[in-house]
Amino acid sequence: MTGKLYGLGLGPGDPELLTLKAHRILTSCPVVAYPAPDTGPSFARQIAAPYLTAAQLEVPIIVPMRVERFPAQDIYTKAAETLSHHLDAGSDVAVLCEGDPFFYGSFMYLFERLADRYPTEIVPGVSSMMAAAAGLGRPLAARNDVLTVLPGPLSDQELAARIEASGAVAIIKLGRHFARIRALIESLGLTAQAGYAERVSLAEQKLTPLADVAEDTAPYFSMILIYKGDERWHPALAKKLGSGAA
Amino acid sequence: MTGKLYGLGLGPGDPELLTLKAHRILTSCPVVAYPAPDTGPSFARQIAAPYLTAAQLEVPIIVPMRVERFPAQDIYTKAAETLSHHLDAGSDVAVLCEGDPFFYGSFMYLFERLADRYPTEIVPGVSSMMAAAAGLGRPLAARNDVLTVLPGPLSDQELAARIEASGAVAIIKLGRHFARIRALIESLGLTAQAGYAERVSLAEQKLTPLADVAEDTAPYFSMILIYKGDERWHPALAKKLGSGAA
Numbered sequence: 079m080t081g082k083l084y085g086l087g088l089g090p091g092d093p094e095l096l097t098l099k100a101h102r103i104l105t106s107c108p109v110v111a112y113p114a115p116d117t118g119p120s121f122a123r124q125i126a127a128p129y130l131t132a133a134q135l136e137v138p139i140i141v142p143m144r145v146e147r148f149p150a151q152d153i154y155t156k157a158a159e160t161l162s163h164h165l166d167a168g169s170d171v172a173v174l175c176e177g178d179p180f181f182y183g184s185f186m187y188l189f190e191r192l193a194d195r196y197p198t199e200i201v202p203g204v205s206s207m208m209a210a211a212a213g214l215g216r217p218l219a220a221r222n223d224v225l226t227v228l229p230g231p232l233s234d235q236e237l238a239a240r241i242e243a244s245g246a247v248a249i250i251k252l253g254r255h256f257a258r259i260r261a262l263i264e265s266l267g268l269t270a271q272a273g274y275a276e277r278v279s280l281a282e283q284k285l286t287p288l289a290d291v292a293e294d295t296a297p298y299f300s301m302i303l304i305y306k307g308d309e310r311w312h313p314a315l316a317k318k319l320g321s322g323a324a
Numbered sequence: 325m326t327g328k329l330y331g332l333g334l335g336p337g338d339p340e341l342l343t344l345k346a347h348r349i350l351t352s353c354p355v356v357a358y359p360a361p362d363t364g365p366s367f368a369r370q371i372a373a374p375y376l377t378a379a380q381l382e383v384p385i386i387v388p389m390r391v392e393r394f395p396a397q398d399i400y401t402k403a404a405e406t407l408s409h410h411l412d413a414g415s416d417v418a419v420l421c422e423g424d425p426f427f428y429g430s431f432m433y434l435f436e437r438l439a440d441r442y443p444t445e446i447v448p449g450v451s452s453m454m455a456a457a458a459g460l461g462r463p464l465a466a467r468n469d470v471l472t473v474l475p476g477p478l479s480d481q482e483l484a485a486r487i488e489a490s491g492a493v494a495i496i497k498l499g500r501h502f503a504r505i506r507a508l509i510e511s512l513g514l515t516a517q518a519g520y521a522e523r524v525s526l527a528e529q530k531l532t533p534l535a536d537v538a539e540d541t542a543p544y545f546s547m548i549l550i551y552k553g554d555e556r557w558h559p560a561l562a563k564k565l566g567s568g569a570a
Contacts (some may be wrong), residue, residue, distance in 0.1 A: 097335065097340065202336075222477055225472070227469060253470075
């Protein structure tokens with residue numbers, strides 16, 4: 079009997095936003111794998127840390143940070159080989175995924191290498207996009223809105239056309255594109271309807287109207303939400319900020 | 325001291341897909357409110373049922389089913405008044421939400437009536453969109469894909485233009501629009517890249533390539549996902565179906 083492979087969505091960062099199912103599987107798998115940068119801690123491991131025990135074997139998958147985060151595929155080929163040894167030996171393997179495994183996640187690279195050889199289950203997770211809307215206190219999308227999710231590296235022209243054509247927009251992968259995208263949103267007259275969320279659900283989270291962001295860059299774990307409905311910001315947020323965003 | 329209002333995302337249906345946080349709050353609130361149809365059970369209550377106790381006061385919010393599910397706003401005005409009595413009396417109130425509260429959810433109607441008067445927290449949940457991708461075993465979106473979420477009531481012309489312009493598409497609120505939308509996808513040559521998910525994560529879930537759906541209508545809790553990447557279907561799904569969808 080081979081082991082079972084799990085892709086575990088861990089949610090946006092707060093360990094309490096794991097699902098009961100992800101928690102059960104995480105605490106019962108003898109092998110736990112997770113992506114990790116070449117320097118510094120693994121965010122996925124940080125989310126799961128309160129539930130890991132010394133009895134579990136940890137397998138970091140070192141993914142060097144690159145600008146667009148499209149890592150070389152041989153990293154996943156080697157990682158799949160490592161995990162296949164554990165699966166062949168009968169051990170269940172949990173692969174930890176920030177947010178949801180199949181929402182712009184890297185788990186697909188392991189999935190496509192292993193799922194035809196081992197029983198595989200993906201446990202969906204809370205996306206940071208949903209957590210950002212919850213934190214900002216404005217709907218992500220409602221009624222018959224078209225919701226468009228846009229990666230920040232797209233061109234100004236493409237971003238502008240799609241933002242103008244949608245009732246609700248989430249712009250992800252901001253990073254070094256942040257200043258350019260903020261200027262674009264301003265040129266479209268939509269700054270007052272845009273919110274910014276960074277490291278949402280963690281103690282150091284930042285949730286603010288886009289107009290109030292002072293910095294010109296944003297970390298990878300950040301996004302801009304635009305909602306064109308007339309709903310106000312979360313009253314607590316508007317009050318705290320003393321902003322005119324309401 | 326007034327009570328606190330919670331909008332609790334319960335996930336797509338499997339009670340084990342509640343987050344640890346939603347579970348903690350659900351089991352600690354003395355008052356639990358949820359949307360319910362005028363006949364038949366409340367889906368939100370069904371998801372939470374394993375965790376409810378006789379000590380909790382249940383407040384159903386009766387929302388008559390209508391074709392487009394845009395209920396009259398006076399229902400929410402009355403419900404907000406009922407909940408405000410409990411909040412004024414110091415009781416915390418959990419409002420149960422299928423999926424995620426702010427992803428096309430009705431919690432916004434209570435939020436906009438109560439959040440400026442009471443401390444309010446939204447707990448994000450696993451969306452059925454993420455759960456559908458997990459179940460179908462194909463990415464929802466990846467790399468620099470544009471992901472577009474489209475409500476089924478939109479016109480053929482609008483749906484076609486947006487489907488053609490996106491690398492990844494989720495079509496929600498299918499219902500009586502299902503046959504029309506399936507024909508549209510076929511006319512675009514995208515049937516082989518489309519999956520169908522119904523009541524995902526429940527025992528009676530249906531997960532299948534769109535080509536294999538025999539019915540001409542779909543229930544409210546269903547969606548079509550189109551992913552234009554060349555990833556295959558989940559091997560277990562392709563095998564079970566014996567279909568050519570791989």
